[in-house]
Amino acid sequence: MxxxxxxxxxxxxxxxxxxxxxxxxxxxxxxxxxxxxxxxxxxxxxxxxxxxxxxVRPLADFVGNGPLSWPEEFTWSNFSDAWGIGNFATTYKNSALLALIKVPLGVLISAMLGFALAKLRMKFRRTVMFSVFLGLTIPIYIAIVPVFIMLRQAGATDSLFGLIGPYLAFGIPFEVLVLQSFFRQIPDEIIEAAKVDGAGDWRVFFTMILPLSLPALVTVAILDAVATWNEFLFALILLNSDANKTIPVGLLNFQGQFANNNTGLAAGILIAVVPILIAYTLLQRYIVGGLTAGSLKG
CATH class of the missing domain: 1.20.5 (Single alpha-helices involved in coiled-coils or other helix-helix interfaces)
Incomplete structure (x- = not known):
């Protein structure tokens, strides 16, 4: 031993x-x-x-040395020039007004539809869901001519409010996809307990579902705001006057017939994306959480 x-x-x-x-x-x-x-x-x-x-480089330095070279000097005048050339005083106001009206309206409609598809017993639910998600497969280019004809007949061309309808039609399908996936993971017992206490569907939706779904709502709101802020094709086709143009259309002012103001365009793009960068920086945790929450439920 x-x-x-x-x-x-x-x-x-x-x-x-x-x-x-x-x-x-x-x-x-x-x-x-x-x-x-x-x-x-x-x-x-x-x-x-x-x-x-x-x-932040002069245009002559950009043309003479190439875009990938380090600047010989720096200048801040491109930003002041870009503000005037891009008419940002007007286009910023128009894009902000359009986003402030369209985004909350689109998120509210999508949330109500997503809640109905996820939690309510309704006839033809699968048919409605299939019809909504079918909108994700329709390219925007196919709808340009029909939308333009309808809005022209309604007298809604060259108007910011005329853009709200097409923007809603192409934004709602994706938002419903995200929100109804999030709503599905909310326990049915919570909704049933509220109904036992006498709460109707509208009260359940506004007092329980919306507060519990804040990450998903912020996610779709930010993504919808970015899409609305950057949308170019509908705004280019439907808006004619300078007083109604949005930021992406205003950036066309930097492109001339015989010359391009590349440094001014770069400064204009930075001016245009500042609100989006700030929103992503402040709300990125909500965006990631909202997009991944729907995949956590088995």
Whole structure:
């Protein structure tokens, strides 16, 4: 029995010493993954960095040395010039007004429809759901001519309010897809308990469903605001006067017939995307949470 004790003592250091070896491959994989993600981040950020450098260099330096060269001098006059050329005093107001009206209205309609499809017993529910999601497969280019003809007959062309209808039609399907997926993971027992206490469907929706769905609502609101802010084709076709143009259409002022103001355009793009960058920075946790929440329920 005494001869076995040293053997037992000798085995313990070997066992302990062998444990760190198992973690080395994981550590190497982590370093490799970090390097890969760093390279991807550089490629992802490089267009924005190039845009910023272009916006703060003179046009002559951009033309003479090329877009990928480091500027010989820097200037801030591009931003003041871009504000006037792009007519941002007007286009900012028009885009903001359009977003403030369309986005809350679209989110509310989508939330009501998503709640009905996810939690209410209704006839032809699958047919309605299929019809709504069919809108995701229709390219916007196919609808340009019919929409233009309908709005012209209604006298709604060259009007910001005329854009609300087409924007809602193409924005609601995606919002319903996200929201109804989120609503499905809300326990039915909560809704049933509220109905036992005498709450109707409208009260359940406004006092329970909407507060519980804040991450998803913020997600679709931000994505819808970005889509509305950046929409170009409908605004180009339906808006004619400078007083009603939105920001994407106003950026066309930087493109001339014989020359392009590339540095001014870069400054104008930065001016245009500032609200979107701020919104993404402040609300990014809601966006990620809202898009992934619907996939957590089995």
């Amino acid at each position: 005494t001869s076995l004790a040293p053997a037992r003592v000798q085995l313990e250091p070997e066992t302990v010493a062998s444990e760190p070896v198992q973690h080395k491959p994981k550590g190497r994989r982590g370093v490799v993954m970090t390097l890969v993600l760093a390279v991807m981040a550089i490629f992802w950020v490089s267009p924005l960095a190039l845009l910023v450098v272009t916006a």
